[in-house]
Amino acid sequence: MKLDGVNKIAIVGTGMIGASFATLFIGNGYDTVMYAINEEQRQVGFNWVNNNYADLIEKGLVTAEQAEICKKHLTITLSYEDLADADFVYECVFENKDVKYEIYANIDKYCTKVRGISSTSSAMDTDLLCQGFEKYKDLFAVAHPWNPPHLVPCVEIVKGSHTSDEALAFICELLESVGRAPVVMTKSVPGFVANRLQHALYREAAYMVEQNIASPQDIDRALMTSFVPRYTNVGIFEHFDYAGLDMIKSIEETLYPDLCVTKEPHDLVLSHYNKGELGPKSDNKQGVLDWTDVDMNVFRQREAEPYLKFFNWSIPEE
Ligand SMILES: NC(=O)c1ccc[n+]([C@@H]2O[C@H](COP(=O)([O-])OP(=O)(O)OC[C@H]3O[C@@H](n4cnc5c(N)ncnc54)[C@H](O)[C@@H]3O)[C@@H](O)[C@H]2O)c1
Structure with a gap:
């Protein structure tokens, strides 16, 4: 309005x-x-x-x-x-x-x-x-x-x-x-705020690939099918309060000593960067992932689609 x-x-x-x-x-x-x-x-x-x-x-x-x-x-x-x-x-x-x-x-x-x-x-x-x-x-x-x-x-x-x-x-x-x-x-x-959150997540995702904990594809699958969909409806402070801060404290005690704390770009990123593999925009269509057979129009639609639910304009009538 x-x-x-x-x-x-x-x-x-x-x-x-x-x-x-x-x-x-x-x-x-x-x-x-x-x-x-x-x-x-x-x-x-x-x-x-x-x-x-x-x-x-x-x-x-x-x-x-x-x-x-x-x-x-x-x-x-x-x-x-x-x-x-x-x-x-x-x-x-x-x-x-x-x-x-x-x-x-x-x-x-x-x-x-x-x-x-x-x-x-x-x-x-x-x-x-x-x-x-x-x-x-x-x-x-x-x-x-x-x-x-x-x-x-x-x-x-x-x-x-x-x-x-x-x-x-x-x-x-x-x-x-x-x-x-x-x-x-x-x-x-x-x-x-938001890019700090996004890069904190990418820091751990890239680290898990470097440590051979899981493939980039499986980490992406975990992201898309576990907690990320929840966070378009509730916030992380809401969810963690709801889960109980006693449980959060106990998880943090076990998990934090093991999480990535690098202050530098990852070797994973640098190794591709140094070969000129910057993602789909590179001639060889390589990044961390192989983009050779990806239809970019379909990809862009997939990227935009989750935001359509937020469309809430008051469109003028004249
Ligand atoms: N592209 C993104 O994803 C993104 C996201 C968030 C914020 N931003 C920020 O938004 C701003 C604009 O980014 P963009 O992607 O639209 O860039 P853009 O290159 O598409 O547009 C820049 C515009 O600046 C105009 N311009 C340049 N000099 C001018 C002048 N002296 N007087 C008037 N206009 C002049 C150009 O004519 C052009 O229209 C930047 O500060 C950028 O950091 C960009």
Whole structure:
């Protein structure tokens, strides 16, 4: 449901992430203006949004008529002046501090009504990025999405030392209003929250392969058929409380001394990396797994499918 008093969303950058957020905001009825650096990038933005909607139609999540209504809420401009009355600005450009600072100077200069500003940065910290603002340091927080943000709910929001409680609350409410699940971090750490969890899991998975405990295929099978499905419905703290912390303590006493604690990339990863075996994108289609006979379209559909259950937009009616 649209937030009262929010009339315009601005997105700077027309690449994969910017266009995905535009898809999401217009899909929930927000008038959205994207800023493109040139005419070519303007067309790139329209192409991304059109492709995203074609994909949503194919998945049966929106109808062709609904897609047309949503797209009426989008404009793509080459002029910062068109961002002047935006309530929220989402910076979604290259992962380069100086480029981001250049954009923040323009937000300072042109945006007069803004109540919250975020960056989708994958690695840069709120306190570092907010140095690019003269005027609006208190309105800014990194809000790191998972790709594609129009389908994956989690957005990790990093409160900086200048971020006001009011701006933080506004950013969270706005993202909730388009069906996202904001996760607030009160300090910045590499990997934010979700990638730390994912890589802690991969650290142990790769270690078990190195130790000949099980094959990558069997470890993947264990992952997909044991605890992972549960965690799209309940959280790990919920489940471990439910299991009983006496049992958890006893398992930790036995298990923790045996778990991988490497601080370096694994030999497993390095051995493939050094041979140029980076996964399906490599010419020989090798990674830890053999990708030679994998249909990548089918694989991409398998990756997206679990997120479809989160589709919860308030699609506009006009
Ligand atoms: N790709 C991912 O999976 C992913 C996931 C989460 C976060 N992110 C973050 O999102 C941001 C964007 O990533 P992306 O994958 O969309 O990149 P992308 O390469 O698809 O798009 C980058 C955009 O930045 C624009 N740009 C560059 N310089 C500009 C300038 N001076 N003014 C205005 N626009 C400018 C480009 O025109 C392009 O539209 C990055 O900070 C990235 O770390 C990416």
